[in-house]
Amino acid sequence: MIVVENLYKTYPPQKRGMVATTALQQVSMTIRDGEFVCIVGPSGCGKTTLLHMVAGFESPSGGRILLDGQEIQGPGADRAVVFQQAALYPWLSVYDNIAFGLKLKNLPRSQYDAKVRQFLKIMGLEGFERHAPYHLSGGMQQRAAIARALITQPKILLMDEPFGALDAQTRNDMQRFLLELWQELRPTVLFITHDVEEAVLLGDRVIVMTARPGRIARDFEVPFPRPRAWELSLTPEFVAFKREVLSVLRPEVESAQRLA
């Protein structure tokens, strides 16, 4: 369980004469194990900041984040991160990229080979294991990055606009694929996106954040049963729910634009 308690984050001024940036203010939320939580909000409202603090890359300026009751000390193998850019290691093959986390444990190859092959298969990357990552399409690179994150079986998967750089068709494929994967492995997912439709389609909850300094504007429970198919997004119920989320998000985006 992830418990975020009254979280603040202030970045010091970049240069002399500039003011400090308060990225997050008074953010509290509880995420249950195995839950899929999506976060939407205007650009610059602190979504990445929040995710980085859960990952342990940054520490809070105020408040705290508890993982199963323990305060976060830094990055750890229980939390995997997937970024908008796949950030694969270009000097490693696709196979070695996916196996990276297992190799760090100094296991002999015989101990993890079967697992890597299983992930290659699940990810539709069979036959590409010897390729250099930069010879893969964007969608394939992102699948390899997800495989690299999931192969060590982290309890928590942190995703920062993971499909934001993909074309619409590939993004659809990846969403379906992520849902299947989640249903299978049941990690806790914190998923940041700009796309309300994506958030509603994937999440158990959709949290809308305000313009900077980011607070929680609304925390929606998504009412649609699982497993969800893509066709769900065509139903009137889906559209109505999406409209409700947008009615909260729109004013925040506009006030963020006025701010900028």
Next chain:
Amino acid sequence: MIQSDGPSAQPLVAPAPTPARPAKWTSWILAGPAIPVLVLVMLVALWQLISSLHLFPPLILPAPLTVLREAGALLQTGYGGKTLFQDVWISAARIAMGFVGAVLIGVPLGLLMASSQAVFKAIDPILQFIRPVPPLAYIPLMVVWFGIGEVSKVMVILLGTIPIIIINAVSGVRNIPRQRLQVAQCLGATPYQVFRYVILPSALPEIFTGMRVGIGVAWTCLVAAEIIAATAGLGWLVQEAGQALQVGIIFVGIVAIGILGYLMELIIRAIERLAVPWKGH
């Protein structure tokens, strides 16, 4: 199990080979070595023409054929007691020692500076001081301190090259995309593992850039040092020949210096291709 029709895998379709069109003669000329060869031949012809017109005394501008003959003599009997091959060998050995020394010291030092603010603060001022001084200015000092033997040459090369090597190693580490490090941290990498498996390979392309620039500078330093104070080597050969007004030998020496410098860069490039085939990605 996840259905296999989940994500539609997008295979990398190999582009069908474009049907062989009769290549235009212009593209053939641009692709082949025709243009550089032509320019070279024209230059030599011009040279021959000017020298056969006797516009300048042959002492000042010997004919190409004379130079070729002198090159042959230089290869067989040598000049000043050494053959051309011996001079090349001596110069190459000095470069190898000075340059390899600069890499062996500079790369670890640069990596250390990039990872420790204290080390950076300690070394950077020295580096900033050495860097703008032309390496040639060190030659007299090196000769006074280390004599005209091998040590002074190696030291000049070392001093001239090491700032470039260090600066590139530092910036190689500094420019690592933050996410590369974060991915490894999330997978539970120890600080040593982050260094060995992420920082080092990430910095390697820039380290090689430093080496490519460095080898050119090292060569310049060496030839200058040999011209000023040496008893062998290509720089010395050119200097000796100049004193004796042997313009033909000077020509041969300059061409040898050029070819050797070019070869060294080719060698570094070849090693680079083997070591960092992912460069630019």
